[in-house]
Amino acid sequence: MNRQYEIACECGRKVSVSAGQSGTTLVCQCGRQVTVPSWGELLRQETRVAVAGTSEQASYSPLAGWVTGFRWLGLGLILLAVLGMLYLYRTMPSLPDLHRVPPAVVYNYFRVLRTGVDGPMPRFERDFIEHERIWRGLWDLVILVAIVGAILVAGITVAEWWEQRHQKRVAEAEDGDEEKTPPE
Numbered sequence: 214m215n216r217q218y219e220i221a222c223e224c225g226r227k228v229s230v231s232a233g234q235s236g237t238t239l240v241c242q243c244g245r246q247v248t249v250p251s252w253g254e255l256l257r258q259e260t261r262v263a264v265a266g267t268s269e270q271a272s273y274s275p276l277a278g279w280v281t282g283f284r285w286l287g288l289g290l291i292l293l294a295v296l297g298m299l300y301l302y303r304t305m306p307s308l309p310d311l312h313r314v315p316p317a318v319v320y321n322y323f324r325v326l327r328t329g330v331d332g333p334m335p336r337f338e339r340d341f342i343e344h345e346r347i348w349r350g351l352w353d354l355v356i357l358v359a360i361v362g363a364i365l366v367a368g369i370t371v372a373e374w375w376e377q378r379h380q381k382r383v384a385e386a387e388d389g390d391e392e393k394t395p396p397e
């Protein structure tokens with residue numbers, strides 16, 4: 214039986230050849246010359262096509278959609294956390310520049326600091342404490358979001374790597390079997 218193999222022309226057409234045509238040059242419908250590879254190369258190409266077909270089928274599994282979704286979710290969370298960190302960094306609470314605060318307030322502030330008397334807390338300091346409390350809470354939240362995102366992405370990457378390694382082993386095992394069977 215004269216088995217047919219397909220080789221690709223640059224134009225995208227598939228040219229059908231037999232093993233006996235190895236090393237010869239054919240002319241495609243587009244006019245380009247197509248060199249038929251050696252029989253060994255034809256066999257290797259056929260194996261690659263078969264392996265590609267297998268992995269394509271595997272990617273149709275409903276899990277693959279979930280994996281992609283979770284990966285985007287993880288990347289989105291990381292991006293969100295980075296933006297949040299940038300925003301929080303810019304709005305980091307700080308006590309106001311004392312040169313800009315009315316002198317009476319500054320005087321009162323230093324008097325409270327020096328004497329340790331529980332006088333009425335200056336408004337800007339009260340604001341600072343309140344602002345910082347909220348800021349710290351937001352910062353913790355952003356860190357948590359970043360960690361969740363990183364765990365998602367890392368987990369999916371490791372799982373995919375594991376799956377690919379497994380598929381590669383299966384493909385290699387199949388290759389091994391093919392080599393054992395004598396060529397027709």
Ligand SMILES: [Zn+2]
Binds near residue numbers: 224226
């Ligand atoms: Zn062509």
